[in-house]
Amino acid sequence: MLNTLTLKKALDKIAKKELTAKQIIDDVKAEIEKRNGELNAYLTLNDNDTEIGNLENTTLKGLPIAVKDNICTRDLRTTASSTVLDDFKPQYDATISTKLKNAGGYIIGKTNLDAWAHGSSTETSQYGRTLNPRNLEHLPGGSSGGSAAAVAADLCIAALGTETAGSIRQPSAWCGVVGLKPTYGRCSRYGVIAMASSTDSPGPIAKTVEDAAIMLNTIAGHDPYDGTTTTKETPDFTSYLNQDIKGMKIGVIYTELEGLEDVSKILLDQVKVFEKLGATVETVKAMDPHHSIGVYTIVQRGEVSSNLGRFDGIRYGNDRSHFGHEAKNRIMLGTYTLSKGYADQYYNTAQKVRTLYIEDYKRLFEKYDVLISLTSPGFAKKIGASEGSAMFGELEDMLVEPSSIAGLPGISVPCYHDKETNLYLGMNIMAPMYREDLVIKVGDAYEKNSNWNSWRNK
Amino acid sequence: MSTKITNTQVQHIAKLANIPVSDEEAAKLAQGFEKTLETIADLKSIDTAGVTPTSQVTGLENVWREDIADEKRTFTQKEALANAKVTYNGYFVVPRLIKK
Numbered sequence: 001m002l003n004t005l006t007l008k009k010a011l012d013k014i015a016k017k018e019l020t021a022k023q024i025i026d027d028v029k030a031e032i033e034k035r036n037g038e039l040n041a042y043l044t045l046n047d048n049d050t051e052i053g054n055l056e057n058t059t060l061k062g063l064p065i066a067v068k069d070n071i072c073t074r075d076l077r078t079t080a081s082s083t084v085l086d087d088f089k090p091q092y093d094a095t096i097s098t099k100l101k102n103a104g105g106y107i108i109g110k111t112n113l114d115a116w117a118h119g120s121s122t123e124t125s126q127y128g129r130t131l132n133p134r135n136l137e138h139l140p141g142g143s144s145g146g147s148a149a150a151v152a153a154d155l156c157i158a159a160l161g162t163e164t165a166g167s168i169r170q171p172s173a174w175c176g177v178v179g180l181k182p183t184y185g186r187c188s189r190y191g192v193i194a195m196a197s198s199t200d201s202p203g204p205i206a207k208t209v210e211d212a213a214i215m216l217n218t219i220a221g222h223d224p225y226d227g228t229t230t231t232k233e234t235p236d237f238t239s240y241l242n243q244d245i246k247g248m249k250i251g252v253i254y255t256e257l258e259g260l261e262d263v264s265k266i267l268l269d270q271v272k273v274f275e276k277l278g279a280t281v282e283t284v285k286a287m288d289p290h291h292s293i294g295v296y297t298i299v300q301r302g303e304v305s306s307n308l309g310r311f312d313g314i315r316y317g318n319d320r321s322h323f324g325h326e327a328k329n330r331i332m333l334g335t336y337t338l339s340k341g342y343a344d345q346y347y348n349t350a351q352k353v354r355t356l357y358i359e360d361y362k363r364l365f366e367k368y369d370v371l372i373s374l375t376s377p378g379f380a381k382k383i384g385a386s387e388g389s390a391m392f393g394e395l396e397d398m399l400v401e402p403s404s405i406a407g408l409p410g411i412s413v414p415c416y417h418d419k420e421t422n423l424y425l426g427m428n429i430m431a432p433m434y435r436e437d438l439v440i441k442v443g444d445a446y447e448k449n450s451n452w453n454s455w456r457n458k
Numbered sequence: 459m460s461t462k463i464t465n466t467q468v469q470h471i472a473k474l475a476n477i478p479v480s481d482e483e484a485a486k487l488a489q490g491f492e493k494t495l496e497t498i499a500d501l502k503s504i505d506t507a508g509v510t511p512t513s514q515v516t517g518l519e520n521v522w523r524e525d526i527a528d529e530k531r532t533f534t535q536k537e538a539l540a541n542a543k544v545t546y547n548g549y550f551v552v553p554r555l556i557k558k
Contacts, residue, residue, distance in 0.1 A: 091537045185516045198514050225531070227521035228514070294498030305475065312476075314550050316541035321478050328477055329490050332468070335475045336491065349501050351511030356504070358512060391497050407515030433515070 002027040003154040006455050007063065007211035010157055014061045021062030021106070022052055024157065028064045028108060032155050040130045041140075041149040042109040043069050044077045051106055058104025059218055065100060066156035068147050069110035070117055071202065072191040073097050076107065080193045081125035082115040084311050084322040094191025095226065096160060096202050096219040103218035108156055111146030115324050116308065117162060117195045119143055120170055120393035121386035124326040129383065134176055134422045138380040141171030142393070147205045148175040158206040158215050164196045165296050165404035166376075166397030168203050169412035173375035173426025176414045176454060178443070179205045180212040181400075183434050184407035185230045187216075188223035196303040197228075199296075199404050207455045209413060209444040213237040216436065232434055240441040246278030248442070251368035253286040254399055260377055263425060267374050270415045270427060273449050274442070284368070287360040291353055292401035293394045298337050298350035299405065305334030358406045365432045370442050373399050375412040375426035403430045411439040414452040424452065461495045463488040 002024045005013070013019040036042050055062030067073060070080040072090035074097070079085045093101070100107065114124040122130040122145030130145045132138040133153035140149040144161030148171035151159050161168040163181040172179025180203050187202045194200065204215030214237075221234040252271055255264040271281050308331050313319030323331070337346035364371055376396055386392040394401070403410050408430050415427035427446065431438035447453050465484045468491070472479040479487065535548055544551040 088541055091533055091540055092531065185518075224523060227523075228516055228518065230516065230518075291500060291504060294501040297494060297498050298501075309476075313543065314552055315538075318543075320476055323477060325483070325486075328472075328475075328479065328483075329487060331475050331477060332471045332479075332487060333491055333494060335471050336467075339471075339474070345502075348511055349504075349506060351513055352506035352509040353501055353504055355509050355512045356506070358515070391494055394497075 003031045004455070005157065006207045007158045007214055008208065010063055011061055014056060021055060025052060025064045025106065025108065028156060031153070032109070035153055035155065038131065038136070039133055039149055039153060040128050041111055041146045041153065041155055042066070043079060043081065043112050043127050043146070045109040046076055046107050055104040060104040062104055062106050063157045064108035065105040066109060066111050066147050066150040066159035067097065067100070067107050068113055068144050068159070068161045070113060070162060070193040071097055071160060072193070073107055073110065076110065078110060078193070079127070080116050081113045081127055082322065082324065082327065083126045083318060085317045088317050090191070092191060095188035095223045097191065099219050100160065105218065111144070111150055111159065113146055114143040114326070116193070116327050117143035117164060117167055118304070118326045118330050119386060120166060120396045121381070122146060123386040124324060126324050131383070132175055132380050134424065135380065138382055138423060139174065139385060141174035141376070141380060143167040144205060145171045148172050148177055148179065151175070151177045151205050151207060158204060158211050160202060160215070160219065161205045162192055162200060162202045163404065164199045164300060166393070166400040168205060169375045169400050169410060169426065169428055170397055172205055172412045173424065174380035176417065176424030177205060177207060178209055178212050178414070179203070179412045180216060180436070180439070181404070181410045182216060182220065182436055183230070183409040185228050186409070186434065186436065187219050188226040188229050190223055190225035194307040196300040197307060198299065198303060199407070208453060209411065209440060209447050210238065210241050212411065213241060213440050230434065235437060237436060237440055240437045241444045243441045243445070245274065245442060245445045248279040248370070249368045250274050250279050250281045250442070251284040251364055251371045252281060252373070253284060253371050254289060254373040255283055256285065260374070263374055263378055266416050266425060267427065270450065271372060273446055277445055277449060284364065286364060286371070287357055287402065289398050289402050292357060292405060293391070293398055295350045295353045295357070295405055296401045297391070297394055298346050299354065301330050301334035302338045302347055303334070304330045305332070305338060354405050357402045361403070361406050361408065369431070370438050371430045373428050375400060375428040379418060379421065379423040379425065400428055407433055409436045409439055411443040413443045413447055415446070415450065417452050461492060463491045
């Protein structure tokens with residue numbers, strides 16, 4: 001059962017020579033063998049065992065890490081969950097894959113996602129949906145649903161995902177794990193199969209906030225191959241753990257929204273933890289998140305129509321007849337909203353409303369250190385819920401979309417567990433650009449002063 | 459106020475996007491587009507007069523690199539062709555664009 005260790009505990013045990021990475025990998029593999037057939041968290045497993053071993057002196061010490069299948073891994077099949085790339089074996093590593101390997105991470109396998117990361121359920125994957133390990137009648141969320149499920153079911157020690165608007169945080173909330181969406185530009189997009197280039201942000205999905213901080217340390221930083229990465233110094237993100245949050249100002253948003261009454265009550269109850277720790281907590285009104293659905297939909301579809309133009313079946317992959325319904329839907333809607341006569345009505349308006357969200361956050365961050373909302377408007381939906389709905393993801397991701405289009409960092413931390421369904425709610429903590437330190441500090445303080453994390457007491 | 463999308467429009471967009479779409483699928487896509495455009499119609503109600511659009515959030519401008527070949531990310535011909543379905547004499551084979 002070494003697969004149930006957190007990253008931090010596993011690292012400590014290897015450092016003390018109580019365990020080897022190989023032993024942990026063996027247990028993880030055994031668990032994958034047992035459960036992946038049902039869960040469908042992994043699409044491809046790494047059978048290259050020569051990479052294992054002699055990594056005790058590295059940061060991740062050879063521990064098994066799951067990688068979302070839209071992140072290029074050299075010589076290891078990478079499909080983005082679309083049959084367009086059914087047999088694609090990248091000739092190079094994404095920068096974050098290189099960084100992960102250099103830090104001593106062993107890529108144990110590639111995880112399922114909504115095809116091209118288009119969705120919030122993993123139901124649009126052309127290789128079948130992933131199930132939520134907490135309750136098999138429910139979806140894991142998405143698009144990084146395979147990574148979140150792999151973490152929740154202990155089929156890895158930690159994982160990498162990517163988020164454009166909710167794709168790390170929402171599945172993390174639904175699967176009862178921790179998901180950290182870094183600031184746009186904190187982690188390189190080079191070699192990540194592009195979805196919406198102006199918001200794509202790779203980041204960690206992990207068992208605890210501490211594990212997420214360790215993982216972020218390994219993948220963050222400027223990359224000469226991605227001109228949008230920041231040249232700001234990368235701090236040691238683990239240095240913000242176990243900090244006093246006394247005196248911090250916390251604003252709670254979106255609790256007044258219609259239809260969220262029950263879950264908002266839970267959130268408002270949970271933020272009292274911060275008051276006990278000496279922070280001030282206030283509910284505050286932010287710009288209505290409903291408008292972000294339109295902004296995100298237009299911006300994302302537009303960027304998708306351009307980014308997926310490269311899949312022509314000439315240099316790699318199969319031809320465009322292999323696109324699934326959702327990809328066609330998004331590429332074509334983007335083509336439409338960017339076309340002559342419509343661009344001003346849709347695209348330019350969306351980019352202006354995006355500015356209004358950024359300004360609204362600036363206003364709020366003048367008064368508050370961090371902002372908190374629910375990650376998702378509710379618990380994990382039942383399987384089949386996304387089918388036939390052209391806007392499923394956008395509606396499920398409404399509470400994280402405004403911060404995504406503004407480029408802000410955010411973390412989702414489990415903040416409630418429903419005993420009857422075994423499902424979780426996530427708390428979304430957001431901070432200004434490049435202030436991951438604040439979301440880690442506040443997330444860690446909350447996690448350690450609440451009882452929702454299913455690994456902390458093990 | 460809803461936007462009507464016809465099957466002819468969908469087929470035109472499909473042609474621009476180079477995606478083969480059957481008539482049955484076109485009808486389904488048209489329906490999805492209409493629903494989506496209806497959901498996002500609220501954007502028009504927001505006053506955006508005088509607002510500068512945001513296309514990127516980093517504030518970075520003019521990011522340059524040295525104009526030299528980077529050996530570390532240069533493929534050999536064999537590597538470059540490794541994933542191509544059809545090659546000929548070390549070249550990619552592309553569909554004919556000019557009519558005979």
